[in-house]
Amino acid sequence: MEGSGTPEPTGVISSSADRMVGMEHSEVRYFTSYDHHGIHEEMLKDDVRTRSYRDSIYQNRHIFKDKVVLDVGCGTGILSMFAARAGAKHVIGVDMSSIIEKAKEIVAANGLTDKITLLQGKMEEVHLPFPKVDIIISEWMGYFLLYESMLDTVLYARDTYLNPGGLIFPDKATMYVAAIEDGEYKDDKIGFWDNVYGFDYSPMKEIALTEPLVDTVEMKALVTDPCPIITFDLNTVTAADLAFKVPYELTARRSDFIHALISWFDIEFSACHKPIHFSTGPHAKYTHWKQTVFYLRDVLTIEEGEKVSGWLENRPNDKNKRDLDINLSYKFETNDPTRFAEGGCSYRMC
Amino acid sequence: MASSSAAQPPVDDVPADLRSVSDDSDSGNEEGWEDVEPDDESQPVVGLFTEQVFPDVRSMIEDCKEKHNFDLLKIQKDLGLDFLDTIKLVNYVRSEVKAGNKTPDVSSKVKFADDAYMKPVLEDDALLYSLDDIAQDQDAEPASGNEAERKVIELQEDLERLQTQFSEYRLAVQKSLADQLNKEDEKLEPGAYVKRSPADKIGEADEDYFTSYSYNTIHESMLKDTIRTDAYRDFVYENKHVFKDKVVLDVGCGTGILSMFCAKAGAKKVISVDNSNIIDRAKEIVYDNGLGDVITCIRGKIEEVTLPVEKVDIIISEWMGYALLFEAMFDSVIYARDRYLAPDGLMVPSHATLRIAPYADPDFIASHISFWNNVYGFKMNSMKLNIYDEALVRSNQPTSIAGDSAVFLPLPLHTITVDELTFLKDFQVTLKEDIDALDGWAIWFDIFFMPSRDSTVPDNAVPSDMQKKGIVAFTTGPDGTETHWMQTICLIDHGKHQAKPLKKGQVINGKIGYEKKEKGSRLLDLAIEWQDENTKSGQHWSLQ
Numbered sequence: 001m002e003g004s005g006t007p008e009p010t011g012v013i014s015s016s017a018d019r020m021v022g023m024e025h026s027e028v029r030y031f032t033s034y035d036h037h038g039i040h041e042e043m044l045k046d047d048v049r050t051r052s053y054r055d056s057i058y059q060n061r062h063i064f065k066d067k068v069v070l071d072v073g074c075g076t077g078i079l080s081m082f083a084a085r086a087g088a089k090h091v092i093g094v095d096m097s098s099i100i101e102k103a104k105e106i107v108a109a110n111g112l113t114d115k116i117t118l119l120q121g122k123m124e125e126v127h128l129p130f131p132k133v134d135i136i137i138s139e140w141m142g143y144f145l146l147y148e149s150m151l152d153t154v155l156y157a158r159d160t161y162l163n164p165g166g167l168i169f170p171d172k173a174t175m176y177v178a179a180i181e182d183g184e185y186k187d188d189k190i191g192f193w194d195n196v197y198g199f200d201y202s203p204m205k206e207i208a209l210t211e212p213l214v215d216t217v218e219m220k221a222l223v224t225d226p227c228p229i230i231t232f233d234l235n236t237v238t239a240a241d242l243a244f245k246v247p248y249e250l251t252a253r254r255s256d257f258i259h260a261l262i263s264w265f266d267i268e269f270s271a272c273h274k275p276i277h278f279s280t281g282p283h284a285k286y287t288h289w290k291q292t293v294f295y296l297r298d299v300l301t302i303e304e305g306e307k308v309s310g311w312l313e314n315r316p317n318d319k320n321k322r323d324l325d326i327n328l329s330y331k332f333e334t335n336d337p338t339r340f341a342e343g344g345c346s347y348r349m350c
Numbered sequence: 351m352a353s354s355s356a357a358q359p360p361v362d363d364v365p366a367d368l369r370s371v372s373d374d375s376d377s378g379n380e381e382g383w384e385d386v387e388p389d390d391e392s393q394p395v396v397g398l399f400t401e402q403v404f405p406d407v408r409s410m411i412e413d414c415k416e417k418h419n420f421d422l423l424k425i426q427k428d429l430g431l432d433f434l435d436t437i438k439l440v441n442y443v444r445s446e447v448k449a450g451n452k453t454p455d456v457s458s459k460v461k462f463a464d465d466a467y468m469k470p471v472l473e474d475d476a477l478l479y480s481l482d483d484i485a486q487d488q489d490a491e492p493a494s495g496n497e498a499e500r501k502v503i504e505l506q507e508d509l510e511r512l513q514t515q516f517s518e519y520r521l522a523v524q525k526s527l528a529d530q531l532n533k534e535d536e537k538l539e540p541g542a543y544v545k546r547s548p549a550d551k552i553g554e555a556d557e558d559y560f561t562s563y564s565y566n567t568i569h570e571s572m573l574k575d576t577i578r579t580d581a582y583r584d585f586v587y588e589n590k591h592v593f594k595d596k597v598v599l600d601v602g603c604g605t606g607i608l609s610m611f612c613a614k615a616g617a618k619k620v621i622s623v624d625n626s627n628i629i630d631r632a633k634e635i636v637y638d639n640g641l642g643d644v645i646t647c648i649r650g651k652i653e654e655v656t657l658p659v660e661k662v663d664i665i666i667s668e669w670m671g672y673a674l675l676f677e678a679m680f681d682s683v684i685y686a687r688d689r690y691l692a693p694d695g696l697m698v699p700s701h702a703t704l705r706i707a708p709y710a711d712p713d714f715i716a717s718h719i720s721f722w723n724n725v726y727g728f729k730m731n732s733m734k735l736n737i738y739d740e741a742l743v744r745s746n747q748p749t750s751i752a753g754d755s756a757v758f759l760p761l762p763l764h765t766i767t768v769d770e771l772t773f774l775k776d777f778q779v780t781l782k783e784d785i786d787a788l789d790g791w792a793i794w795f796d797i798f799f800m801p802s803r804d805s806t807v808p809d810n811a812v813p814s815d816m817q818k819k820g821i822v823a824f825t826t827g828p829d830g831t832e833t834h835w836m837q838t839i840c841l842i843d844h845g846k847h848q849a850k851p852l853k854k855g856q857v858i859n860g861k862i863g864y865e866k867k868e869k870g871s872r873l874l875d876l877a878i879e880w881q882d883e884n885t886k887s888g889q890h891w892s893l894q
Contacts, residue, residue, distance in 0.1 A: 040733065041718065041721065041733075044725055044726075045721075050726060054726060076725075076730060076733065078725065078726060078728065081728050082726075085727075102732050102733055102735075102736075105732035106728065106729065106730045106732055106733070109729040109730075109731060109732065110728050110729055189570075192570070192574070196573055196605075196607065197573075197579065197583055197607060197610075197611070198614075199607070199610050199635065199639050200635070200638045200639050201605065201635055201638075202635075202638055203631045203634035203635055203638065204566060204569065204570075204605065204631055204635070207566045207631070208566060208570075211566060211567075
C-alpha cells in the first residue's frame with residue numbers, strides 16, 4: 001500500500017514516531033504516518049511488489065497507449081510515472097497523504113508534469129479532470145490483504161469513474177491459509193508472558209493471543225498444504241463482499257505439531273497480454289507484507305494425511321472500520337481420542 | 351423517569367459556574383476536568399447530592415460520605431447489592447435528589463427494585479461506568495496476612511463476574527441491543543464455535559481491552575529490552591535494604607514491572623501511576639502475582655491524581671525517551687519529585703548524562719540517501735528533504751562514530767529543574783579517524799543508579815567503568831548492547847553544508863540546543879551548530 005497507513009515500524013530508516021510508546025491508533029495516524037519517507041522507501045525497495053507493477057505496465061504499452069489512467073493512493077507517484085512512460089494520454093494520481101507534495105516534485109523532476117495530475121484528498125471528494133477513466137491502477141493491499149487496505153476506495157473509484165470495459169491493475173487477489181509448526185516462536189511471543197522476570201503476566205498473554213502477528217514464516221515450518229479460501233475479482237467484487245465467512249480444509253504433509261494458522265495472498269494482473277502474478281506466501285520471495293500468523297490456544301498433534309478443517313470469518317470492526325475482526329474455528333478429527341481437538345479463537349487486527 | 355434524563359445537564363455540558371461550587375477539592379481539579387479525554391477512564395463524576403463535579407469516583411464517594419452521610423460502599427455491602435442492584439441504587443438516588451429529596455430512603459433493596467432504575471438518570475453517568483473499579487478498590491484494601499491469597503482468588507472471580515455483568519448492563523442500555531444479539535447469534539452458528547474459553551468472552555465484552563491492545567507490542571519490546579529491565583531489577587534486588595519498609599512511587603508504571611520489583615524487595619507500599627489503559631492490565635498482573643496488598647495502581651496523570659500518601663521515600667520511574675527527553679515524560683517525574691518525594695528521598699535512577707558524537711557512515715548514506723537519486727529509472731531527490739528535517743532513531747555500529755563522544759548535559763535527578771531541560775550547551779569533539787564527510791551527529795544517553803541521594807556521579811562517567819565499581823548503570827550508545835532507545839541521528843544536509851574530508855585529530859566545536867516544540871508539547875526541536883577552523887554550520891531537526 002503506497003498511499004496509506006501501516007501498523008508496523010518495519011522501515012529500514014524509521015523516524016521515532018513510528019515506534020513511539022503511547023502511539024494511538026487513529027484516523028490521524030492513518031493519514032499522516034505515510035508522510036514519513038521510511039515507509040515509502042521500504043515499499044519502493046520491495047522489489048517483488050514494484051517490479052510486478054512495472055512489468056505489468058511496461059510490458060503492456062499497447063494497453064496503456066493514449067488511455068486515461070487513475071492511480072488510487074498514488075504515494076510517491078511511481079505507478080503514475082510507469083503509466084505515463086508507457087504512453088498513457090493522462091494519469092491522475094490521488095492520495096490523502098501530504099506525500100502528494102513530494103509526488104508533485106518528483107513528477108516535475110522527471111518531466112512528466114503535463115502527463116500526470118496529482119490530487120490530494122479523499123477519492124470520494126476530489127474532482128477529477130476527466131469524467132471517466134480507461135484504466136485504474138492501485139497498490140491497495142494491506143497486511144492480511146485487507147488490513148488498512150484501500151480496496152473499498154478502489155471499488156468506489158471503479159463504480160464512479162471506470163468506463164464500461166475499463167481495466168483494473170491488478171484485478172485478482174486470492175487469500176490462502178496453511179498450518180505451521182512454530183513452537184519456539186510461539187513460546188517467545190506467547191509463553192513469554194508466563195514468566196516475566198519471575199512474575200506472572202497472563203493478562204498480557206490473553207491480549208497477545210488475540211493479536212495476529214505479521215511476520216516472515218519459513219517454508220519448512222509449513223505442516224499442511226495451503227488452502228485457497230477466497231478470490232476477489234476486482235471487476236465485480238463489492239465492498240460488502242469484504243466481510244466473509246469461508247471454510248477451509250488442510251491436509252498434513254507430515255506428522256508434526258500445529259501451533260498456528262497463517263494467511264497470505266497472491267495478486268494477479270490478468271488484464272495483461274501475458275498475465276503477471278506474484279505471491280506473498282512463505283514459498284515466495286520476501287515482500288513487505290510478509291505473512292500473518294494466528295496462534296491457536298491449543299497445540300494440535302497431527303499425523304501425515306490427517307485433516308484439519310474449519311471456518312475463517314473476517315469483517316471490519318463495527319466501531320473502527322479500519323480494524324478487522326477475524327474469527328478462526330478449527331476441528332481436527334481423528335480416530336485417536338487423545339488427539340482430537342476443536343475450538344475457535346477471535347482476533348483483531350488494529 | 352423517561353423525560354427526566356434530559357433535564358439535568360450531562361457531565362460534559364456542566365456550565366462553568368457550577369464548577370466553582372467545588373469547595374474541598376484542590377485547585378488541580380478544575381484543570382483536570384478541562385483536560386479530560388474521551389477515552390480516559392477516570393472521568394469526572396457529578397455528585398449524587400450536588401451538581402458538583404468531581405475529578406474521579408473515589409473523591410465523589412468520599413464527599414457523599416462526609417457531607418451527606420451517604421456511604422455508597424457500605425450500603426452496597428449491607429444490603430448485599432450485586433452489580434445491577436448498585437446501578438439501580440445510583441439511578442434511584444439521583445432521581446430522588448433531582449425530585450428534591452436529599453435523603454432518599456435506602457433502608458431496603460425493595461425501594462429501588464424497579465427495573466425503571468436501570469435507566470441512567472444522567473447521560474454518560476461516569477459513576478455507572480466506574481462501579482466495577484470501585485468494587486475492585488474496595489476489595490483491594492489490605493487483607494490481613496493469611497487471608498491475602500484467598501482474597502486474590504476472590505478478586506479475580508469478582509472481576510470476571512463484574513466484567514460480565516457490566517457488559518450485560520451496557521448491552522441493556524444500548525439502543526442497538528437487537529443488532530448486537532443478532533450478530534452474537536451468527537457467530538454462535540453450529541459448527542463454527544463449539545468451544546470458547548471464558549477469556550474470549552471477556553475480551554469481547556471489555557472495550558478497553560482492545561484500546562490497550564495496541565500497546566502490547568510496545569510493552570513487550572520494553573520488557574524484552576534486557577539492558578533496561580535488568581538494570582532496574584539489579585538495582586532494586588541488590589539494594590533491598592534501601593527499599594525495605596519504604597513507600598515507593600512508580601511514575602508511568604506501564605505493566606507494573608518496576609513496582610513489583612520494589613514490592614518483592616520489601617517495600618511497605620508501592621503506588622503505581624499511569625495514564626494509559628495499560629493500568630488495567632497492571633492491576634490484573636499485580637493481583638495475579640499476589641502483590642495487591644502492597645501495590646496500589648492508580649490511573650491518571652501524576653499532576654492530577656490524588657495519592658493515598660502525602661510523601662514517598664523513593665520515586666522509581668522509567669521515563670527516558672528518544673534522545674532522553676523526547677515525550678517530555680521527565681517533566682512529570684520532576685513534578686512528582688517536587689510534590690511527593692520526602693526531603694531525604696531517593697530518585698531511581700539517580701543520574702543521566704546526554705552525549706553527542708560525530709557521525710560518518712558512507713554505507714548508510716549510499717543505501718538510504720543516494721537511493722532516491724534513481725528509483726526504477728526515476729529521480730526522487732525531493733524525498734531526501736524530509737530526511738534532514740527529522741532526527742532518525744536507529745541502531746548504529748560503533749564504526750559509524752567518527753570521534754569520542756562528549757557529554758553535553760549531566761542530569762542529577764534529585765535537583766534538576768524543568769527549566770534546565772530547555773538549553774543550549776557547548777561541546778567539543780575530536781575526530782579519531784579520517785572521514786570523507788561529516789554525515790551527522792549521534793545523540794544518546796547513559797543512566798546511573800546510585801543507592802544514596804548524596805552520591806555523586808562525575809559528569810563524564812562511563813557506565814562500563816561504574817559497573818566495575820559495583821554501580822548499576824547502562825549506556826544506550828553504539829558501544830553497548832542495543833536498547834530500544836537506539837541512538838538519535840541528526841543527518842547533515844550536504845546540499846546546504848557541502849561535504850568535505852576531515853582529518854583524524856580535527857577538533858570540532860559546537861553547541862547543541864533542546865527545545866520543546868511548543869509549551870507542553872511532547873515533541874522536541876534539536877539545533878546543532880558546529881565549526882572547524884574554516885567553516886561554521888548549523889541545522890535544525892525535529893523529533894516527532
